[in-house]
Amino acid sequence: MDLPPDPPLVLLEGVSKSFGAVRALTDVTLALAPGEAHALLGENGAGKSTLIKTLAGVHRPDAGRLLVDGEEARFSGPADAKAAGIAVIYQEPALFGDLSIAENVYTGRQPLRSGRRIDTRAMHADTTALFTRLGVVLDPARPARGLSIADQQMVEIAKALSFDARVVVMDEPTAALSAREVERLFAVVELLREQGAAVLFVSHRLDEVFSLCQRATVLRDGKHVWSGPLTGETPDGLVRRMVGRELSALFPKQDTEAGDVLLSVSRLTREGVFTDVSFDVRAGEIVGLSGLVGAGRSEVARAIFGIDGVDAGEVAVGGKPLRLGSPTAAMAAGIGFVPEDRRQQGLVVDASVERNVALASLGRLSWFGLLFGRGERRLAEDWAIKLSIKAGRLGAAVSTLSGGNQQKVVLAKWLSRRPSVLIVDEPTRGIDVGTKAEVHRLLSELASEGVAVLMISSELPEVLGMADRVLVMHEGRLVEEIARADATEERVALAAAGRSGAES
Amino acid sequence: GCSGTSKDSAQTNAPAAGNSAAANPNAEIKKGLKITYLPKAVNNAYFTTAQKGADQAATALGSELKATGPSDASASSQVTYINTAAQQKQDALVLSANDANAVAPSLKTARGQGMKVVTFDSDAAADARDVFVNQATTQEIATIQVKMIVDATGGKGEIAILSATPNATNQNAWIEIMKTELAKPANSGLKLVDTVYGNDDDQTSFQKMQGLLQAHPDLKGVVSPTTVGIAAAARYLSTSEYKGKVALTGLGTPNLMRDYVKDGTVKSFALWDPTKLGYLATYAAAALASGQITGASGEKFKAGDLGEYTIGEKGEVVLGPPTEFTKDNVDQFQF
Amino acid sequence: MSVVAPSRARRVTETIGRARELGIVVALALVVIPTALVNPRFVEAQSIRDLLLNASIVAILVAGQTLVVVTRNVDLSVGSTLGLSAFLTAQTFADHPDTPILVGLLIGVVVGTACGAVNGILVAAGRVPSLVVTLGTLYVFRGIDFALAHGRQINASELPDDLLALGTSRILGIPWLVVVTVVVVAAASLYMRWYRSGRDLYAIGSNPEAAVLAGIAVARRTFGAFLLSGTVAGLAGALWVARYGTVDAAAATGLELQVIAAVVVGGVAIFGGSGTVVGAALGALLLSTIASCLVVLRIPAFWQQAISGALLIGAITVDRLLALRLSRELRGRSDHDG
């Protein structure tokens, strides 16, 4: 075990955590030294957020212990972690929409004046000062509801900084930020380090990791794989540690002949969200839709499927115009849609696996609206075998399944309808390595059967490995289309950042 | 309607399961009769007082009196209790009906099973009970209220009525006759301008009284033919600037109204003694259950301390004229 | 990133924020002015005092209910709590005529607080939906009330005059009861506006999961909100005795619906997170004023309830449309500076 030179500020030792059947963490050890920026790396679902939530007092570990300043600490809730000087920026911003930005920053710690009253003026001034440090212009008095993801993330960062914490944990703080804000953030982190704080940093962008951090810890499938200084490490080396095998094996996209145009989107516009989006997807093709978080990719998919209305533009499926604004019409036309947020949108997690699988096929399974016999069960059994869904019983609630298996349930739900056009939004978010490969194999297989697949993904390697063509969105516009042969990580990333067209 | 059942084509409800048995005026009152006392609602002070009389009568008669009832005075809430009494094979039921019609079907069924039914205070449909013990005739009650308001206002000006619920059988009957009385030339100085409903709820009545006074700047008097309403109205008047300017009268209990007749808010009000009403109704029930009477007009029965009563038209027994209370006599009454 | 100048943004949000209370004031004016034109008596001192008095007890309850509703809960038991505390207060005075007024009032407050504590423990520690819990305690408290009262009605003649005077006497022309109401509403509104624990209530209702992550003691605060709602209902019960002078076990039956209606009309979101005590108290005033106006305008008795119902629906519809507009406004602005 490689331990940092100084006694660690915080030491997590042999921590394990399970959620039902999912082992999110197994015997993980992590040490944070004062004055260091420490990267926590791993694939989606490796257990990074779980480890962080354990550190933050949100989860109680099943085994292992937590030492702060060498003393064993027991957090019964986030308040205890805060009191111990640990500030956390969670992966999903958790703001109070009805409260002002300043109050969000200072929840429970508002500056007071006489009579223990909240000093609003001081609070606003302090907030403005924090934002100035971060180079953001936000009105501290406005409610947090309606803030963009990036602004929400900045509020979260300001909140963590306002603590003067000794340990600052950041779970993918940069995912939604542009280069300028990232720079500011890094400057602030440097400052924190100089003051002797420890920073735990999660990011999928390895260049950021190398420029910011001194040491790193890699998790794979909830297990500790490696800890050490970053000097002398290469990005490839880290990736190999995270993935555990060579990348190419992961993306077995078979080559197929593209057929007729099955999905045709033209000049689709939803004001303030995306503008003038046009593209085609052909039978047998997987088209990747890339871009930064917040670029509006999910919104395009939602509009095609009829969840949101549009202000202009048309969609045709198999040459026939589609009535927009109605998921029922989209389904009838042969579109299937695996949404990005499986717990909220993809599944009814309290309901059983079979109910979920059958939910989009009720019309077909019923006879004059009545569900007789075991139609749902049979459908679910069928697809559980096809996709090797691991569930105790098909009658068990989906919430008891592991993330990957939940994702497979969503896929089963849509594949069982035999769609001609399949839209998948972040199909592998939060699912483990093995399952990810399986999902990729499935998508590839579907394409080879003549389905038109539109795949939205934030993971560049996934897009590059799977897509026949890559479309890139930036701030609501389609900025580039790149053929598979020309698609490189750099080119897609540049386009996503809005700096395309430098070369063609 | 061409072939369906409409009001014109339908026969009205079948006549009551008639009392074929003949009365035996000399029959002894049976001992240990089981009688259920069923007020409009259990938490109503008026009925709690009446129950005292019923208890006295039951003790005197050697009967077993059981008081029960719903907590709200809605139209149908008594039916369960009527059914239960029938199920428990009670000999007689002493009842003040929340709704004359709603209780009728279950009363008929219960009578079919041999239970005798006496209504008091508020009648049920005439064919659904044996005897109705009326506190006073509708005419008497209406007349005395008109007389009191004429006295209080000097017979001139606008008046209004603050009643119980819009559906209250008694109040509506009294109000009808009061209107007829007011239409007489002798009372032409009084003009009835409004009728409002306090739902026999203290707070609502209180606020409806306020509203009345604001809505009618020239109002000279208010008649409230309900004990809850008059008490609430008096309380409002006594502390408002209208005290002494707007007259109030109606039906109230001495205990609730004592302060207000003494401080001059109210000159007079009327009521019968609810204790006597409960007492008489229980005697009637026992007489019926013992076969002394059948409820036919002209039959006579003895009601303990109250003396002998004769059954009148439609099986009605009248307790006696209402008493008018003023500051001079109110202290003689405790109920 | 936002590049909107803060001054402009602040102005927009604040105007819209205030508009919700302003809206109720305007609605009040719309109700009062025409009525006063038809019947000038409506705005005389006695009448205005009566309007305020009529709204006062509900307004007190509304102050407590707002605390609860803001946390994304609801307290349906306030009517029963009030009834129980009113009866016990009245009984104390009736059976022990020497009881000092303040002690008697305190008894009501303590009874209410105890009821609130029961609700609070069940909801916060049992982690069960407050709607069901308080529907249950609505029955339980009322049943206990019935059992204790046993048909007894306590009336003004059994109560000390000093107590009754509290319900009718005035200071500087303002009825005492109204003064107490204003104090309660002001205290609750200051608490929710200026104190950390008050702001926590908004946070809990706005985003319960985030509240846990932010280290807010959700269970304790929720308990506190129910406790205070009970305390306030207890106080309202004691004042009820003073105001109406007649109490039986059925006092304030069904009042909970009026209270919730006032809260909703007053702009408190039924799913928590937003709304003010002042707004809700104005809502109570609006509803009771409407009821008075209908009488004063000589709207036939049978129409009054239908009209109040329609106005209630109208009020929440307008409130909803305003809120939708506000959120569209906010979204529109962040879209354009993206």
Added chain:
Amino acid sequence: MAERLRGFARWETALVVLLVLVAVVGQARTGGDFLDGGNLFYLGLDIGEVALIALPLTLVVVAGEIDLSVASVLGLSSAVMGELWNAGWTIEAIMPTVIVLGAVCGLVNGLLVTRLGLPSLAVTIGTLALYRGLALVVLGDGAVADFPSNFTQFGTTPVPGTWLPYPIVLCAVLAVGFAITLHASSFGRSVFAIGSNEEGARFSGIRVKRVKLLLFVLTGAMAALAGIVYTFRFSSARADNGVGLELAVVAAVLLGGVSIFGGRGSLGGVLAGVLLLGGLRNVLILDDVSTEVLTVVTGLLLLVSVLAPSLTARIRSTSTGRRSP
């Protein structure tokens, strides 16, 4: 969550056990009066309207909404029935008209909830006042009581040769329909999906608004039907018929194990809940237990119905070291 589900399943079992207990103890305490045909007939009559309204309301609550205006719709339909009868309409024409009227009341609730996105709790508190007010406008303080006996007898006499009241027979037939709709139809699956995760339902192509609208309409129509039954049973059409009944219905639905947050519940549980509340009331009244005890028992049952499943779920989750959200 699974524990929770199993907990609920067990609550329904517990309801049946409680029912049997009430029957046995009731039978013993009342000297055999409880399970007597005549008494069962009364019991059936007493729960008839509550049961009729509880059927559709179960679906509404499972879908995550609530309708507090049901008792007012009942009152309005009763008042309109009386008014139309006075106007010389035939019963055969009045009944469908009144049911359509109830459906329209439900439609108004539904439109306010689905089109304007208002919370159903607030909307139906408003229409609770509105519909009751309209009933008063229609019939005022009048009571119409001269309905023909060949109709009122459906509310006052049992089915010949049995102790079964007609409303219960009607209710049983409809209950089968509602049970199939909720538990064995694609519509029912949609209702559950909407209740547990409205957004997820929308993403599955379920027409959330339409389903909810339909449920409110159905509830209105059933409340009107209950109004007809009520009117015949008491031979009395009045504007204040059924005041306060909404709490009894909601209590029965919740007691039946339906989650107020939607997504969980069964029609069998609700029927058991209706029977338990009605049966217990009946036993207690027969046993001369006072009204106050009745009220307390109703409240306690409600508390137990939510606390029991939640506590068992919690005990399990602490044993697995897990925190419930």
